[in-house]
Every structure is written in C-alpha cells, then in structure tokens.
Amino acid sequence: MNLPINFPMFMSMSLNSWSDALSQWVPFGVPLGLVVVAAIPLVFIALYALTYGVYGERKISAFMQDRLGPMEVGFWGLLQTLADILKLLQKEDIVNRDADKFLFVVGPGILFVGAFLAFAVLPFGPEFIGADLNVGLFYAIGIVALEVVGILAAGWGSNNKWALYGAIRSVAQIVSYEIPAAIAILCGAMMAGTLSMQQFSVLQQGEYGFLHFFLFQNPIAWLPFIIYFIASLAETNRAPFDIPEAESELVAGYFTEYSGMKFAVIFLAEYGSMFMVSAIISIVFLGGWNSPLPNIGTFTLNDWTTGPVWGVFWIASKGFFFIFIQMWLRWTLPRLRVDQLMYLCWKVLTPFAFLAFVLTAVWEIYMK
C-alpha cells in the first residue's frame, strides 16, 4: 500500500516490509514466520496486561484510595504480577463435578479468542497492521460479539446459579450495548467513508495534528464519541456497568467457579478487550497512530513525531489514556442496577446514537 507519509529523518524503518519478509519465512515447509507475526500482538497483550493492566490498575487504584498498592515483591512491587501468575499456574485446575466439562473448558478459550481476534485489524502504526481488511471496523465489532458465546458457555457450564445469573446479565448487556456502540461507530465510518481501520488513520493525518482528528472535524462528533465510550464500558463489563461480575451481588458472575489458568485467561481477555475498545475509539475519533502535535512554523512537531515507531507509541498512549479513564471511573462510581442499565441503553444511548447518526449524515452531505 502506498501511504502518503513523510517519513522523518530517523525511524524510517519500514515495519511492514519487515513483517512481510518474516511472514514469507517458511523453514522446512512450515510457515513459522506467520506464527511469529501472529504472536506479536499476543505478546503485546500479555505484556500490556501484565504491566499496565494488572500492575497499573493496582497501583492506580491504590493511589486513588490513599494506599500504596503492591510494595513487597521487587522494587515498588514491580514483580507482583509475575508472582501472581506463578501462583495461578500452581493452582489446582478445578472443574466442578457436575459442570458441563466441555463448555466449562471451552468457555474461557472462546472468550479470549474473541477478544484477541479483533487485534488483527488494529493498525499499530502506519506500517504495521495484522490484516488490513476493507471491512476492518465491521469485523472488529462483529468478532467481539463472539465473547458472548464464551461468557454464556462459561456461565452455563459452571452449573452454578450465580454464574448463570452473571452470564445471562452479561449476554443481555453486551447484545444491547452493541447497538448504540455500532451506531456511534457508524458515525465515524460516515465521516471517513470507509470501514478500513488503516484508512481511518490515514484520513486523519495532517500538519495541524489533532485538528485533523474526526472528533474535531465535525461539530457533533463528540456525541457519538461519548456514546461509544459509555457503551464500550458496558461491552467490556467495566464499572459502573460491571453488573455481570458484580462481586457484591453475584460473587464473581460467570467466572465464579474458575480457578488457576482458566481464571487468568478470562482476566487476560478482559484486559485485552479493554485495550481493544480503547484502540477503536482512538482510531475512529482520535486519529489512531497519528501524532496529535501540530506543526508550528519551523517547529514541525507533527513531522518530527510521525513514523512507524512513533505510530505504535501514539496508538498505545491513546489506548492507555482511555484505559486510565476506565480505571478512574471504576474506582470512583458505584454500580448501576440491571434495569437502570437497560434503561440507559435503550432509552438514552440508542435514541441519541440515532440522533447523532442523522446529524452526522446531514453534516456530511450538506455542510462539508
């Protein structure tokens, strides 16, 4: 793909040609290169979930609550997550006697795969994207819905009433909130005129930095932006919409009965989808891997901070920013009730999403 990018004098290594070359590496007739390429996002998720997801959330919540957080294992508790993982690995992998063993085992797998597959279409930079589908956005919305199957399998297979409650709530919630989320995202797609995730980012680049982002290109773009952010909180089961795993009501929701690595996998899937929705919102409304810094006269900040590696930096920091907001909300707000959640979805977010859809369409056709 020929991208209209002015590479800066440094960091002009083309990641894509590097990954293309790697994917064609077929030693002994085994396509090992493809496996390595596919493993890169996986390693990214694992690293991010370990460092920022688990350790970061514990530290952030601790500082919000006048605590210190993990301090014992390593300097400032930096090795705490590793210790936790070692502990989880040693745990006995308990499967209930009366559980539906197949569903019980397969549930966390589906959950993780659903969260992980969406990473294929996330552009991590101008030169690095797993699969530049022309329906990338559609694919991302669709594949995340696969999580519902995993949650239902986990909840039903556990043979536990609390888990079943959690699973049913979760399915109702995710399916409902996909509607405002998808409509809000469609507003972005209308502005871009494409569904390709890479194309989204390309369209939002320019010398004025953040002014080219869709959020600032359209006077009503803040409405779908906020709607998608709220709906994405519900889709990832984060507070104040953590009703499926409401620990004070349902013990732990659909993963009440899970232990050991299965529990860890569910945890990883949650952090994976947290980053995924944060990345999608940054790509659709905040320019993805584009630098938000504008060129000011001879200080060509935008040009200096544009490039393949800078792209990875920008999208990761935008994603982490939204994850930080998710954590901030989680540690501040109480939880909504089930019917209030549905009220918010169907009577508030969905009508406003339609309104945003119509207004965006009018703007795109007549005003632009």
Added chain:
Amino acid sequence: MQELEQADNRSIRITREGNDRVVIEKDLSSEEMILNMGPQHPSTHGVLRLECKTDGEVVIEAEPYLGYLHRCFEKHAEMVDYPGIVPFVDRMDYLAAMNSEFAYCIAVEKLLDIEIPRKVEFLRVMVSELNRIASHLVAIGTYAIDLGAFTPFLFCFRDREHIMNLLEWASGARMLYNYIWIGGVAFDLPSGMKERIGEFVDYFRPKALELQRLLTENEIFVRRTKGIGIMPADVAINYGWSGPMLRGSGIEWDLRRNDPYSIYPELDFRVCVPDGSVSEIGDNLSRHLVRAYEMEESLSIIEQCLQKMPDSNGFDPRSAIPKRIRPKAGEVYGRAENPRGELGFYIVSDGKSTKPVRCKARSSCFVNLSAMKELSRGQLLPDLVSIIGSIDIVLGEVDR
C-alpha cells in the same frame, strides 16, 4: 409503592413509583428458582444465609436463616461473674464494642444502684461516641461496597484507623476493648490524648464532607438507594426497630434523648431524622443519611465532652468499682443507644451468687433483621443486596 401479584403463580407484576419507575411484567411462564445467598456471600456482612425464591432477577421472597455465628453468649454469661461478662459483650457487636460494654454496665450498675464518678461518665461517653463514628464508618463503607463503589470503603477504613489508634491508646486493644468496667473504666486517659482527640475531630470534619461528595451525592448511588426498601413508620414500630433504622423511617427516637442515661442530658445534640428533601422517608437512602448525619453529631458530642470534662490530676477511674459484685435479688433491664439501635440487657440476680442467673441480650441487629422478609418481597436481586446493606447487621450480635 410496590405491588406483587402472583395470581396463578405465573404472572408477576411489579410497579415501583420511585425516582425511576420500574415496571416488570411477566406473562410468560417461568420457573421459580431457589437461590441460596450466603452464608459465604460477600454482601451478607458475615454468615447470614438468605434463601431467596427468585423468578429471574425478581426476588419473590427471601427468608433469613441465622445461627452460623451462635456462641452461646447468654449461657456463658450464667457461668461467669459480672465483670467477666464484659469481654463476652465485646464480642457481640465487635464493631461497636465500647457501646455494648456501656449498655451492659448501665444494666449492672442499675442493679447494684451505685454512683459513678462524673469524670468516668465523660470518659465513657467520649469513647463510645468515638466508637459510634467508627461503626458508622464501617456501615457506610460496606454499604458503598454493596453498591459497587470500592473507594469510599477504603476512605472510611482509613479514617476508622485513626479512631482505632486512639482507642488502642486508651484501652490497649484495637477492637475488643474491655475498657468500660462496672462502676468505672479500666484506665484514665493517657496524657496528651485529649489534644489528639481534638485533632482527630478537626481532621475528620473535612473527610466526612469528602465522603459526602464522593458517595452520598453521587447520582448513581442516589438512584440505587432512593425509594428502595421503603419501611413505613408504623410497620417499623411493629417490628421493634430502633436506632438509625427507625429514625430513617422518620421517627425521632433516640435513647440518648428519650430515655437519657449518663451525661447525655447535659449535652447538646440533634436527633437526626431525614426530612424527605433528598430521600423518601423510610428508604435505604434515608437510613444512610441518618448514619452520615449522626457522625457529625457524634463529633460535636466529643467536642463538648472535651470542653466539659473535669480536669483532675491523679484521678482513679477504678475508685467506684465495687470490691465484690453481688447484687441484691432482683431483675433489671438496662439499655443504651448503640450505633445499630437499642441494645438492652435483662439481668436477673438471685442475691446469693456473683454470677447472674439470667442475662438476656436484646440485640438491635436481630430485631432489625426480622423485617427482612417484609422488605425483600418483590425486590430485584441487586436491591436485595442494597437493603441488607442498609440494615447494617453485625452477625456477631444477631446470633450472639
């Protein structure tokens, strides 16, 4: 307003006219499910078991089952002499041990008919009001956790920690103090403690405001509590409710004012009752508000105690403690206003023994919890959690 129609065991209709109207109509036949909530459940505040008959998210009926923490307090009390019962009383309501000791000592002193030194009364009131703040902090914090807000809980525990340190300094123990003895208290205040208590009062006022902004004024919190679990005043009286629960239903009933004991008549404080401007009278939010306001009142009581407390060097707080406690034959009922309501002790003495023949505790939590069945009818499962939290039970006192 709640209606529950269950004509043919199939259709359920719930209409709630609260801040947000909830109408749940079910015409499809669905199976009822028995759901055991507890004894190991995070929001039953201990080892309470609720057997809920549920239809989907709707709890048709919830029956509380008790006794998982029964430690035979009343039988033990018959085998221990009067001063020896005090540590057992501590272990009833372990979140408000000072107040429980106070109630027990009031009962025994009434039976003995002895005079208490004035400074001892001030010490008792001060430590029990400190403990009341600590207890309400736990109540509010755990209520926040029940509703999914974790941070207010830790803020509450941070502030409670200061009270625990103060009480540890005075009595030597953090939770189960054994400080208030029959006829006196164990120790006089250490030197410098009055200043520290004053510092705490100054420290805590802004923190209470912070808690109010973070939790009580939170829109989601209000929506989760307002209009839920409404208890009309007459039903509350019929169930024998007391304390913040009864005041939440709009009745100005506070034993410190209505049946004054110790030095409370000399002190100036308000009996907190919701006025219905923020909450609906008798709902979960009212009970929460009563607790939040009472902390303020306790602070002002502590301040007044600090001002009025007689300053006497070389004061012996044990001077009025009888050498041997053997009351005349008779019976007595002594009661005090605990953070959770009226805690009363009914003690029978035969006049010969140094041990009570009978020591019955009237537990406020137990009585408050008895209305659970009434309150839970036709609620949603999350509201059931919210109601249990607002009752603020300590299972140690429920089961004794």
